[in-house]
Amino acid sequence: MATYRFTCPECGAAVTVDAGARERLLEAGCAVCGAGVGTAAFTSANTFGTSV
Numbered sequence: 001m002a003t004y005r006f007t008c009p010e011c012g013a014a015v016t017v018d019a020g021a022r023e024r025l026l027e028a029g030c031a032v033c034g035a036g037v038g039t040a041a042f043t044s045a046n047t048f049g050t051s052v
């Protein structure tokens, strides 16, 4: 399962999310501060290389 590391550019909250949670964050914004987030706030946490 693909996982992503989310780091909020506004409040610095850092959580690991799956693809579904990533989509919700992109739509609804940061769960902590409500700031809008873009794909740049996510990095792949997949330790087995890149799979897009």
Ligand SMILES: [Zn+2]
Pocket (backbone or CB within 6 Å): 008, 009, 010, 011, 012, 013, 030, 031, 032, 033, 034, 035
């Ligand atoms: Zn935030």
